[in-house]
Amino acid sequence: MPIRRIIIDENAGPCGGVKRVIKLAEKNLAAGIQTASLGAVIHNNVEIDRLTALGLDTVDQAEFQRVEEGGGKRKILIRAHGEAPSVFDRAQELGIDVVDGTCPVVTRSQKYARIYHEQGYQVVVIGKPRHAEVIGVLGHCDGQAKVVHEEADVAQLDPDRPTYVLAQTTISDEMWTSMLAAIQKRVHNVVWRNTICAFVSDREMELRSFAAECDVMLFVGGYNSSNTKVMYDVCRAVNPRAHWIETADEIDPSWFDDAETVGISGSASTPQWLLERIGEELARRSDSESMPPV
Numbered sequence: 570m571p572i573r574r575i576i577i578d579e580n581a582g583p584c585g586g587v588k589r590v591i592k593l594a595e596k597n598l599a600a601g602i603q604t605a606s607l608g609a610v611i612h613n614n615v616e617i618d619r620l621t622a623l624g625l626d627t628v629d630q631a632e633f634q635r636v637e638e639g640g641g642k643r644k645i646l647i648r649a650h651g652e653a654p655s656v657f658d659r660a661q662e663l664g665i666d667v668v669d670g671t672c673p674v675v676t677r678s679q680k681y682a683r684i685y686h687e688q689g690y691q692v693v694v695i696g697k698p699r700h701a702e703v704i705g706v707l708g709h710c711d712g713q714a715k716v717v718h719e720e721a722d723v724a725q726l727d728p729d730r731p732t733y734v735l736a737q738t739t740i741s742d743e744m745w746t747s748m749l750a751a752i753q754k755r756v757h758n759v760v761w762r763n764t765i766c767a768f769v770s771d772r773e774m775e776l777r778s779f780a781a782e783c784d785v786m787l788f789v790g791g792y793n794s795s796n797t798k799v800m801y802d803v804c805r806a807v808n809p810r811a812h813w814i815e816t817a818d819e820i821d822p823s824w825f826d827d828a829e830t831v832g833i834s835g836s837a838s839t840p841q842w843l844l845e846r847i848g849e850e851l852a853r854r855s856d857s858e859s860m861p862p863v
Contacts, residue, residue, distance in 0.1 A: 572825055572855045575848050576783065578834035580775045582841040584768040586649040586672025587611055591620070593670050594646055598624045603643045604668070607633055607656065608701060610648050612794035612838045614815060634659065644668050650701035651675040653708020674738050675702055678764045679709045685733035686710035690760070693717055693726065695748045696737025700795055703737050720751045727756075734761040739769055739796040739837070741803075769796060769837060773803050776834060780804045783832030785825055786811035787851070789844055790836035797836035804834070817850040825855070 583591070590610060597604040598620075605626035609617060617627070625646075633645070633656075644666045647656070651671040660667045671679075686692045692714035696703045707714045717723055726732065734752055736745050745765055753759050780786050786808050790797030792815060804811035812824055825831060833848050835841075 572828060572831055572851070574830045575852050575855075576830065576832050577844050577848050578776075578779050578832060580772065580779070581834045581839065581844055583611075583839065584672075584766065584837035586674060586766075587838055589672070590646070590649045590670030591616070593668050594620055594625050595623065597644060597646070597668060604646055605644070606646045606648055607652065608648055608650070609793075610646060610670075612791040612797070613840070613843075614791055615843055616838075616840050647671055648701070649675065651679060651705040653705050655708055671705075672738070672766075674764070674766045675705070678702075678735055678738060679706055681733070681735060681762060681764070682706050682714060683709040685760070686714065689731070690733040691715065691727055691730040691756075693732055693734045693752060694737060695734065695745055695752075696740050697795060700737060702739070706735075706737075717748050717752065720748070723748075723751045723755050726752065729757060731758045732756045732760070734759060735764045737795070738764055738766040739799060740765060741799045742770055742773060766837075769799070772800065772837070776800055776803050777807050779832055779834060780808040780811060783808060783830050784810065784828035785831045787820070787831065787833045787847065788813050788835065789815065789833065789847060790839045791815060794836055794838050796838060800834075800836045814847075817847045820847075820851065820854075822854070 594604060594610060605628045607628060609627060610620060611617060645660055646668045647670050649670055649672040657667060682692050692710050694703050694706055694714055695717050697718055698716040703716055715725055734749060742765065745763060749761060786804050788801045788804050788811055801813045814820060831851065833844050835844050
């Protein structure tokens with residue numbers, strides 16, 4: 570049965586923090602300012618390729634730390650994940666101008682973590698220990714905060730110390746709820762704040778509804794994106810025929826056997842133009858009528 574409808578998720582597209590940092594990059598590049606992102610500016614290789622073509626460079630932490638005074642990029646772009654205060658201090662030492670693209674939601678998490686750390690609390694971040702955002706938050710606690718990713722990690726916590734718990738902004742509501750409960754079982758005095766981005770939390774409900782309406786789902790996002798993994802799992806939970814792709818080249822025609830409606834959505838780091846391009850390519854291959862978002 571041929572595909573009859575290809576529906577682009579009207580609620581998909583980058584979150585505000587990602588849009589903001591991309592606009593900052595584009596503004597500097599359009600002005601002819603040599604600019605380098607400290608780490609991948611976005612967890613989407615297709616969008617990175619587009620920005621690289623515009624002139625954006627990327628440096629990792631090791632390269633940044635080795636830069637000699639006056640010999641670095643004219644401007645360093647801090648991506649939405651944020652960085653530790655030591656990075657800003659190092660840039661100042663090197664005489665490098667900083668374009669701070671830290672997402673305001675992440676900045677809020679950093680502020681709360683720093684305040685409670687300075688008050689003597691045991692600060693706990695529920696999230697991935699190697700995620701850039703989490704590393705940045707730890708830096709605001711002099712590297713002394715704890716990270717809980719799974720229940721076994723709770724054993725490292727001091728049960729008698731007043732504890733402040735917050736979340737990596739892109740984790741699932743389910744992870745937050747289960748890990749917070751495990752922490753509260755072990756630690757006697759717990760203060761917590763759910764710092765999951767509202768955009769991410771709201772998207773879970775929207776995505777469940779959208780995925781349930783489709784015979785097949787194409788979920789577009791970078792394989793190195795934490796938010797993409799979370800949102801794809803949401804899709805799969807309600808639609809077993811959901812497939813995670815980065816580009817149209819990965820589409821397998823066998824996925825659409827007996828499918829009339831195909832939905833296309835993406836994570837907070839997936840640009841809307843990429844979803845539309847994939848929809849156009851799928852329509853071209855299947856001779857389908859590409860329908861507007863519903």
